[in-house]
Amino acid sequence: MSGRGGPVSENEPQPLHRLVEERLRKLEALAERGEPYPYRYDRTHTSAGLAAAEAELTASGATVRIAGRIMAKRSAGKTIFLPLQDGEGRIQIYARRDDLGEQDYDAFKKLLDLGDLIGVSGKLFRTNTGELTVHVSAWELLAKSLRPLPEKFHDMSLELRSRKRHLDLIMNPESRERFRRRSALLDHVRRFLIDRDFLEVETPVLQPLYGGATARPFTTHHNALDQRLYLRIADELYLKRLIVGGLERVFEFCKDFRNEGMDRTHNPEFTMMECYAAYWDYHDMMDLVETLMRQLAEKFGVDGRISYGGHELDFSGGFRRLRFLDGLQETTGVDFRGLDREEIRAHAERLGVPVRPEMGADKILDAMFGELVEPTLIQPTFVMDHPKELSPLAKGHRDDPALVERFEGFVAGFEICNSFSELNDPREQRRRFADQMDLRAKGDDEAQVMDEDYLEALEIGMPPTGGLGVGLDRLVMLFTDCNAIRDVLLFPAMRPEE
């Protein structure tokens, strides 16, 4: 039992729903046949396994044992058909009174409900209509379902699908398939990195200081230490300490937490993959992302292409490289290089992009880019070389002091990854933190905070390093053609029902 609802309240004895009462009555009757919640059941096959072994099984006439959930009941007098659903699909079973005897058949027909889990043994055959079926010679209850399943003809409401994921998974095969695919996708990413000598590590979720991204944190408290702690918004600063320590390639699949709004593409907790490689720069990271995405598209798409939201996305040719300011110029016709804040602001207003007074020049450029350019980036594109103010942990650009060596990967109009040549000069990093503190003082509560402990690590000396963060939930959305993050999270954040 979990205490999800907070403090335990007095459990008021509520009258049982008539449908539950009816099923309890059947449960009691079934209990007279044997333990209604037995400990285990030996299966010889799964539903898919039966189909695969059909020829052999029908030739030998072997008795098979399968288990699953009753998804429908179709009775015709003294016979009954019902589809049984297990982890791999469905298999029909067929019972006859002549085989089971009157008593056993009546129990089977009258005491079992939709949703019950049963085990059956019998021989495999094909019905007149050609459906693979197990002819039941014996059966037992494995667990009684006391509540009705949702109606089978119509889709469950979106709310119910997210709130009661177990029902969604029972009723909707495409939902089961989506989460299988999520697992396969994450598995591929993990192997891809391990194959390239990246070491998987785990770093703190509870952090005394949060950093590595611009976002508001969740705050909590450690009683024994009487210390304020934050749930991490990123694990970047810890992973780079490991690079300092000589673990030259590291990655982590990390749950991050950001105390921001929720919408179609945002959940307060989400999964990132961050990886860092010593002696790499952001060009090396672009190669890494390109290779990974090409592989994923080959594995989960068709000929290196996937379709998403009506777009055909092609990863076979790699990512287009688009410099941030070139992208802006392409869309707006304005070359923003060398313009001051006031000039930039005027352009933004003319283009209909709202500007708030606390926004600096670079922030306004970013707002314009997000509004005007990003939605047009459908085919795989690396947006690179961003203005400096937006990226306090990225190394200055080797050719242009106003920019940093950074890229973001865009596909279908949304960002899937973010990467830098990591800033490893502790003097410069200290100045950047100081600038962030100024922004914070001016009321930007998402600005990053000074992290002396991290600076001390940098002062020991960090090699040139390439870093990358990939939003794994969005990656899954991309490869499952989902437009809402809640559909790729098993348990998306929801308000309590009552």
Next chain:
RNA sequence: GCGCCGCUAGCUCAACUGGUAGAGCAACUGACUCUUAAUCAGUAGGUUCGGGGUUCAAGUCCCUGGCGGCGUACCA
């Protein structure tokens, strides 16, 4: 945060300008020995999201609170 829309039986949905809350599936009783959204006959099932108001009369109109969806803002 804000705006718009929604919330009716276990589930999916009806109910016109305010006038006796209905259907399908699920459930129950019965018929039917190859069904597959099985079929057929019958039965039962409701605090119309909560609270307040207007009215002879409220699922329907008004106010307020809750939850959800979509859009929008910040963010990944």
